[in-house]
Amino acid sequence: MARRKQDQQRTLATASFDVMRKPTRRQRFLQMMDKVMPWQELISLVEPFYPKGDGPGRPVTPLIWMLKLYFLQIWYKLSDPQTEELMHDSHAVQEFLGLDLGKDAPPDETTILRFRHLIEKHQLGPKLLDVMNRHLARHGVDIRGGTIVDATVIHAPTSTKNEAKSRDPEMGSTKKGEQWSFGAKVHVGVDSETKVIHSVSVTPANVHDSQALPQLLHGGETRVYGDKAYVGQKEVIRERAPRARDYTERRGSRGCPLSEREKEKNRWKSRIRSRVEHVFGVMKHIFGWRKVRFRGIYKNLQHAFAVAASVNIYLHRHVLLRRMGAIASG
Numbered sequence: 001m002a003r004r005k006q007d008q009q010r011t012l013a014t015a016s017f018d019v020m021r022k023p024t025r026r027q028r029f030l031q032m033m034d035k036v037m038p039w040q041e042l043i044s045l046v047e048p049f050y051p052k053g054d055g056p057g058r059p060v061t062p063l064i065w066m067l068k069l070y071f072l073q074i075w076y077k078l079s080d081p082q083t084e085e086l087m088h089d090s091h092a093v094q095e096f097l098g099l100d101l102g103k104d105a106p107p108d109e110t111t112i113l114r115f116r117h118l119i120e121k122h123q124l125g126p127k128l129l130d131v132m133n134r135h136l137a138r139h140g141v142d143i144r145g146g147t148i149v150d151a152t153v154i155h156a157p158t159s160t161k162n163e164a165k166s167r168d169p170e171m172g173s174t175k176k177g178e179q180w181s182f183g184a185k186v187h188v189g190v191d192s193e194t195k196v197i198h199s200v201s202v203t204p205a206n207v208h209d210s211q212a213l214p215q216l217l218h219g220g221e222t223r224v225y226g227d228k229a230y231v232g233q234k235e236v237i238r239e240r241a242p243r244a245r246d247y248t249e250r251r252g253s254r255g256c257p258l259s260e261r262e263k264e265k266n267r268w269k270s271r272i273r274s275r276v277e278h279v280f281g282v283m284k285h286i287f288g289w290r291k292v293r294f295r296g297i298y299k300n301l302q303h304a305f306a307v308a309a310s311v312n313i314y315l316h317r318h319v320l321l322r323r324m325g326a327i328a329s330g
Helices: 002-008 025-036 039-049 063-076 080-089 091-097 109-121 125-138 209-216 234-240 260-273 276-286 297-315 317-329
Strands: 146-155 172-176 179-191 197-204 223-225
Touching: 025 063, 025 091, 025 297, 025 317, 039 063, 039 109, 039 125, 063 080, 063 091, 063 109, 063 297, 080 091, 080 109, 109 125, 109 297, 125 197, 125 297, 146 209, 146 260, 146 276, 179 209, 179 276, 179 297, 197 209, 197 297, 209 234, 223 260, 276 297, 297 317
Parallel strands: 146 223
Antiparallel strands: 146 179, 172 179, 179 197
């Protein structure tokens, strides 16, 4: 009887065939992320900057829709037109938004673009990451004493067949082994125990990893782990995190090779440092951020903070589900 009453409140566009519909992978993923994301805190963050819709004109799209679409684009690597099209095509996305095409007017690609510009204009990227990390900390996943620092290259288009007839001047080239890459470099500071990203920096790819080190430490570290690119940064670490010990890998030279003890220490440090690869794995292979989304460093930096926030939630989704479920049942 309750089910029949619920269906009467929904239009035929959303109510039909629900009984026979098989849950898809996308539907299961979105249902899970919908449960673990701190939507109310995100609304409180963005609401002061969001249009109020006072006076005549087009009605304002609900803020919760725009936030969900913003993260949907990150999770599925969607352009603005692709996002608009998916809203019309996917029942899972409509369910995720709480959108009923029989009575609701979904936002178009221009509205989606303007919302992203609002995030960029008010520099809300770092605050999105902060909201996510506070949400994790409330459920026992917090930032502790160790930080792993590392960087990865996000490729940019090398073609000059565009309106400007040039490559992005804010990107750079770097060489790893025999492979040259053009694009941006995303630097992260990651907790060595929980794998929570707490700091993000974006530079041209030709900037050395160590140059971003001061931006990657929160100051309360007792240990800093890094690969050989961060050798010789003791003074930087001491200045930014006075209590931290330098656990970066040691590098030998032609006249002074590493001893067996030093090699063993490097292997131990490498086992801890490898945890940052889980972060980059989600960033690049789950969310597909292998190429920059925008021209210029600033826009990609704001995007990087939102991607980092999503990575943190994704990596700890099962912990959040358990602990949030325990709170609800208690």
